[in-house]
Amino acid sequence: MLDIITYVLIGIGLFFNLMAGVGLLRFPDFYTRLHAGTKCTTFGSIFLIGAVVLQSVAAWIDGGWGSPDSVLALHAAIALAAILVTNPTGAHAIARAGHRSGIKPVQAVVDDLEDAKFND
Amino acid sequence: MTRFVATTVASFLLYLFLTTASGAVGLWSLEELALGVLLALIVAALTRDVLKGDWVRLLSPRRCALLVIYLVGPFFWAMAKANLDVAYRVITGRIKPGIVRISPKLTNDASITLLANSITLTPGTLSVEVEEKTNDLYVHWINVDESVLAQTPRDYTLICGGFPEWARRIAG
Incomplete structure (x- = not known):
């Protein structure tokens, strides 16, 4: 049962990470690629790390309180927290730098930021 | 002062999470606990000027x-x-x-x-x-x-x- 849940989690995680890769190839410009490359990977990673935590917590319970499996469970959980904080932060920095260097969104129907620059 | 204590506690907790299964005091060894306290104090002292503002209320x-x-x-x-x-x-x-x-x-x-x-x-x-x-x-x-x-x-x-x-x- 535990293994089946793990496989399902890994499957979902791989699907979204695959979508991120496909999105990088298919989307037309910098910003839309950033969408695919940063966010689908976060969502995919939640499930992949969820699978790791699930397995290692089960091993921790089996191995008793002092078992070394606690290391894997806690480190994986901390890695997830770090991804959840750093991934959007990095995406902001990249997007902001991109717009300041003059990269325009392709096929854009509206660009309020560009308009705001002219009004200042 | 509250900020200093809060930073120390947060750093120490993170250190505890990263060093589980190292010994017999709970999940940790005495050496790890001592080093954890020391490092947490150093981190809190170093980040004193960086972590400004009233974030403690959060x-x-x-x-x-x-x-x-x-x-x-x-x-x-x-x-x-x-x-x-x-x-x-x-x-x-x-x-x-x-x-x-x-x-x-x-x-x-x-x-x-x-x-x-x-x-x-x-x-x-x-x-x-x-x-x-x-x-x-x-x-x-x-x-x-x-x-x-x-x-x-x-x-x-x-x-x-x-x-x-x-x-x-x-x-x-």
């Missing part, structure tokens, strides 16, 4: 509980829905991108950070720039709804739903 139990409820409830749900939406757009290639300015009227840095990160993590929207004076966000939206473009300031319910209210409750 540590209140009510705000932390709200944050957890927000993360596992509305936030995760929005993230799941929106990820399926982006997966659909990756496969079909149907996109209509644009950069939209929204005015969530948040007043402090912590809440605008929380909102910007929430917007970025829910796919389909990506925070590009923040207007420092008014705390307005510029959001790159992968599939702009034309009805929003009719008026300024833009209606943000289609972009980030109830997130601004949550950000105000958690960090406002």
Whole structure:
């Protein structure tokens, strides 16, 4: 049962990470690629790390309180927290730098930021 | 002083998480505990001038509980829905991108950070720039709804739903 849940989690995680890769190839410009490359990977990673935590917590319970499996469970959980904080932060920095260097969104129907620059 | 203690405790807790199963005192060895306290104090001393402001009030139990409820409830749900939406757009290639300015009227840095990160993590929207004076966000939206473009300031319910209210409750 535990293994089946793990496989399902890994499957979902791989699907979204695959979508991120496909999105990088298919989307037309910098910003839309950033969408695919940063966010689908976060969502995919939640499930992949969820699978790791699930397995290692089960091993921790089996191995008793002092078992070394606690290391894997806690480190994986901390890695997830770090991804959840750093991934959007990095995406902001990249997007902001991109717009300041003059990269325009392709096929854009509206660009309020560009308009705001002219009004200042 | 409160800030110093809070930083020390947070660093020490993180150190404890990273060094489990090292010995017999609980899950840790005495050496690890001693080194953890020492390093936590050093970190707190070094970051004293960096971590300024009144962020300690964010540590209140009510705000932390709200944050957890927000993360596992509305936030995760929005993230799941929106990820399926982006997966659909990756496969079909149907996109209509644009950069939209929204005015969530948040007043402090912590809440605008929380909102910007929430917007970025829910796919389909990506925070590009923040207007420092008014705390307005510029959001790159992968599939702009034309009805929003009719008026300024833009209606943000289609972009980030109830997130601004949550950000105000958690960090406002």
